[in-house]
Amino acid sequence: MLAYSPYVQLLTNSGCFERLIEAVSISDSHNEPDIKVLLEHFYRHVFYRESPPFPEDVPTHPLLVVDYELLKVNDEDEIAKLWKAATELGFWYLKNHGADEEVKKMFDMGAETMALPFEEKMKFEQGDDGMSCGYKAAGANATDETGALDTVEFINVSKDDALGWPKPVHRVYPSTVNARMESTIIPFIRKSIDVNTTLLEIFNGLLGLPRNPPRPEGISEKKAALGAHTDFGSLSFLHNRLGGLQVMVPGTDKWQYVKPISGHAICNLGDAMTIFSGGILKSNLHRVVPPPGAQSQYERWSLVYFTRPGNTVILNALTEDSPMIADAIIKAADAGIFNSGQTASEWFARRTKNQRAKNQKGAETWRASRGTEHRASAA
Numbered sequence: 001m002l003a004y005s006p007y008v009q010l011l012t013n014s015g016c017f018e019r020l021i022e023a024v025s026i027s028d029s030h031n032e033p034d035i036k037v038l039l040e041h042f043y044r045h046v047f048y049r050e051s052p053p054f055p056e057d058v059p060t061h062p063l064l065v066v067d068y069e070l071l072k073v074n075d076e077d078e079i080a081k082l083w084k085a086a087t088e089l090g091f092w093y094l095k096n097h098g099a100d101e102e103v104k105k106m107f108d109m110g111a112e113t114m115a116l117p118f119e120e121k122m123k124f125e126q127g128d129d130g131m132s133c134g135y136k137a138a139g140a141n142a143t144d145e146t147g148a149l150d151t152v153e154f155i156n157v158s159k160d161d162a163l164g165w166p167k168p169v170h171r172v173y174p175s176t177v178n179a180r181m182e183s184t185i186i187p188f189i190r191k192s193i194d195v196n197t198t199l200l201e202i203f204n205g206l207l208g209l210p211r212n213p214p215r216p217e218g219i220s221e222k223k224a225a226l227g228a229h230t231d232f233g234s235l236s237f238l239h240n241r242l243g244g245l246q247v248m249v250p251g252t253d254k255w256q257y258v259k260p261i262s263g264h265a266i267c268n269l270g271d272a273m274t275i276f277s278g279g280i281l282k283s284n285l286h287r288v289v290p291p292p293g294a295q296s297q298y299e300r301w302s303l304v305y306f307t308r309p310g311n312t313v314i315l316n317a318l319t320e321d322s323p324m325i326a327d328a329i330i331k332a333a334d335a336g337i338f339n340s341g342q343t344a345s346e347w348f349a350r351r352t353k354n355q356r357a358k359n360q361k362g363a364e365t366w367r368a369s370r371g372t373e374h375r376a377s378a379a
């Protein structure tokens with residue numbers, strides 16, 4: 001057996017991006033049709049339905065549970081809970097988001113895509129120039145400054161390519177992605193945009209920003225599987241099936257698991273929101289390690305829709321638009337990071353490119369891939 005621990009991710013370029021992440025073990029003779037049938041069965045039935053629960057005896061970090069239905073009707077207590085989560089940890093569970101059906105189909109799309117022969121997937125590789133749409137093989141990214149390689153595989157689909165389908169905007173995709181553009185990917189993107197836009201509008205109001213500010217374009221210790229990072233964009237809408245996600249507990253250097261809860265998405269804020277808000281909103285450091293306990297025998301899959309600012313938006317604190325943010329900047333010890341001067345696309349390409357394993361020339365390259373989590377070196 002050739003052990004893979006891959007991720008699938010979907011991503012968009014100009015407004016938002018989505019990601020489907022998975023981990024599978026693939027036999028080295030996986031091209032043979034009978035193995036494919038077996039694998040298909042494994043993905044669908046064993047992995048999805050029969051993996052063991054998150055172990056009872058592994059410590060986890062509690063996240064607040066926010067009810068999307070209540071947010072939609074402007075429930076004050078629920079909005080207060082969201083604010084607490086966003087300003088203290090930057091992570092929360094989101095229940096009643098209404099995207100379960102779309103998420104399930106996306107996991108099927110991911111399984112179909114990852115089951116393609118490796119050479120086929122490699123035809124759609126992202127490359128080393130900062131392009132983040134397409135396929136990324138396990139081991140193509142560094143996970144730390146020593147150059148240790150990641151173990152995840154993913155497929156990123158640009159929101160622009162999906163919504164513009166069948167006309168490519170940024171690039172083309174494997175047949176398994178194309179076949180599900182209309183039935184699966186577009187509906188998932190529309191749902192995710194709905195959810196993330198609703199949440200972002202709430203933050204907009206709470207930060208005292210004027211309505212309709214510049215918005216995203218369009219509708220818009222173990223080996224790390226995915227190294228410690230903050231997310232590049234504004235808001236991530238994450239669906240994961242097994243444990244493995246860990247957050248760094250604020251004020252400490254300790255990692256703690258976040259337990260996946262059925263029917264609950266996990267939301268977290270990215271660099272752009274921290275920068276725009278002058279640090280009021282938190283973009284917490286997190287990573288993915290192998291699932292704990294009995295779950296470690298199983299493949300891990302996850303799916304993320306990332307909303308990010310439009311390519312030309314400059315990542316600076318919105319001090320002109322909100323007295324609250326202006327005040328936060330006056331009080332910030334390290335205000336420099338909140339005026340990066342970089343456009344969202346520069347920020348994103350810089351991080352993507354400098355984490356590619358091929359581009360590593362030592363700790364300096366790694367540092368150049370960092371976001372708001374390593375403030376001294378990120379600007």
Ligand SMILES: O=C(O)CCC(=O)C(=O)O
Binds near residue numbers: 226240288301304
């Ligand atoms: O798989 C997960 O639970 C989290 C993935 C993640 O942090 C990311 O893709 O940015």
Ligand SMILES: [Fe+2]
Binds near residue numbers: 229230
């Ligand atoms: Fe992340």
